[in-house]
Amino acid sequence: MDRVVEELVAALPEGAVVSDPDVVEGYRFDRASTVTPGRPRAVVRATCTADVQAVLRIASQHRVPVVPRGAGTGLSGGAAAVDGAITLSTDRMRAVDVDPAAMVAVVQPGALNAEVKAAAAEHGLWYPPDPSSYEICSIGGNLATNAGGLCCVRQGVTTDYVLGIEVVLADGRAVRLGGRTIKDVAGYDLKRLFVGSEGTLGVITEATLRLRPAPPPLATIVATFDDVVDAGRAVTAIMGQLRPATLELMDAAAVAAVEAVKPMGLAAVGALLLAQCDVGSADVAAVVAACESAGAAYVAATEDADEGELLLGARRMAIPCVERLGAVLIEDVGVPIPRIPDLVAAVEQVAARTQTRIPVIGHAGDGNFHxxxxxxxxxxxxxxxxxxxxxxxxxxxxxxxxxxxGEHGVGSLKAAHLHDQLGPDVLDLSRRVKAALDPDGILNPGKWI
Structure with a gap:
């Protein structure tokens, strides 16, 4: 053991520090298969805030990098290991405590999104943020990337449900930001600074999340198009007049990849649009009309919940199905709603120009495409x-x-492109914030900035 590992073993509960190479190997990667991770000196499986504090105090003292990690389902290399670093896993921090009267859940970061949903449902409540990987992704990872999902077009993204957090800073101090009240404008809204920061500013060890009443029954509309650009035009028309609960797009290549795994009789379509609206609302007819006006080859609506979930299940399967075709560099771009047809057309042109297959899926209702x-x-x-x-x-x-x-984070895959979006002044400001909170640069180096 090196000195850092010895100090970790001495400071943490028995079994918390793992240095066995075979076990450590499983903590090197997230789901960004094209990112080459480093080799950490150890993995720490924290169980509480005090464990996280101990790790960061030791790391700060020795200026050893720390890579926070949740369930390892990230798609941008945000949790990819760094040579010689400590990988700090929160997968053992799984507590979920629901307060139905206050309509909040107090959650540790290792709890899965699905576990929070299930705990809320026991009280007739709902936690809306709904990534396609909700069954396997952790709340900590959702917080780190400000994850969205299929229902965010109406319900919003993770940060919209965060009332408060506990976060451990690089020097080991634990601070609480926000609280349990709906309104709170005392001081800067620092909790939003940490949500979406991908573990580069601190390690979130607890979150107080807003819950909602259970949603009303939804009707599902499915529309097929010969051309994906027509599907994009349908999206802009729909969003110009209403806010569906869900609005998802899949192009021909994405549909074909899913059909190869789970046949649904859709193999020949040029694009597929899936929408959900409240049962009995005028929005259902409006979505159908918008699709027909945009040139849909086929449009149908169903109030059968099982049938609707089957269709959305096909959308959730898209990335794993496409991964069967080869290695995948997963994009996560977003554009203003009126520019959606231009984006899908641009992707088609890039695919042709580079002779590269680029299936497209997306949360079309908020302009976020993959x-x-x-x-x-x-x-x-x-x-x-x-x-x-x-x-x-x-x-x-x-x-x-x-x-x-839009929701996967910058991680390792997109770090080189952050300057193109932010520009030198905003990037400089971001680096100053980073330096104030993490002066030695030990938190998730090589990611983001």
């Missing part, structure tokens, strides 16, 4: 073209007034 740049990792030329395509898609999104990441 072009999936797919390639054969054994083919060096294909890998090089894929990287060019990945970069060009981000540049296209920025040219349309968009962003390089």
């Amino acid at each position: 072009p999936l740049v797919t390639f054969d990792p054994a083919d060096a030329d294909a890998a090089a073209r894929a990287q060019v395509a990945f970069d060009e898609v981000m540049r296209a999104a920025l040219a349309l007034g968009g962003t390089i990441t």
Whole structure:
């Protein structure tokens, strides 16, 4: 053992510090398979805030990097290990305490999104943020990237449900930001600074989350199009007049990838649009009409909840199904709603120009799309073209007034492009904030800025 590991073992409960190479190997990666991670000197599986404080005090004293890690389901390399660092896992911090009268849940970061939803449902309540990976992703990871999901077009994203957090700073101090009240304007709203910061400013060890009453029954509308640009035009028309509960898009390649795994009779479509609206509302007819006006080849609506979940399940499966085609560089770009047709057209052009397959899925209702740049990792030329395509898609999104990441985070994959979006002045300001909270730069180095 080196000195740092010895101090960790002495300061933490028995079994919390793991240095066995076979076990450590499983903590090196997240789901960004194209990111090459480093090799940490140890993994710490914290169980409480005091454990996290001990790790950061020791790391700060020795200026050893710390990589916070949740469930490892991130798609941007945000939890990828760093050589010689400590990987700080919160996967054992799983407590969920629901207060139904206050309509809040006090949650440790290792709790899965699905576990929070289930705990809320026991009291007739609902935790809305709904990433496609909700069954396997952790609340800590959701907080780190300000995750959204399928229902965020109406319900908002993770930060909209955070009333308060406890966060451990780089020097080991634990601070509480926000609280349990709905309104609170005492001082700067620092909790929002940490939500979405990808573990570069501190390690969130507890969150107080807002809950909602259980949602009303939803009708599901499915529309198919011969051309993905027409589907994009349908989205802009829908969002110009109403806010559906869900509005998701899949292009022909994404639909085909899902069909190969779970056939649903949709293999020949050019694009698929899925929407959900309250049962009995005029919004259902409005969505159908907008799709028909945009040139939909087929439109149908159902109030059958199981049928609706089956269709949304196909959308949730898209990334794992596309991953069967080869290595995937997963984009997470966002554009203003009126520019959606331009974005999907631009992705088609990039795919043709680089001779690279790029299936497209997206949370169309808020302009957040995931072009999936797919390639054969054994083919060096294909890998090089894929990287060019990945970069060009981000540049296209920025040219349309968009962003390089809507919900997956910057991580390792997009760090080189952050300057293009923020510019030198904002990047300098961000670095000053980072330096104030983490002066030695030990928190998740190489990610973000």
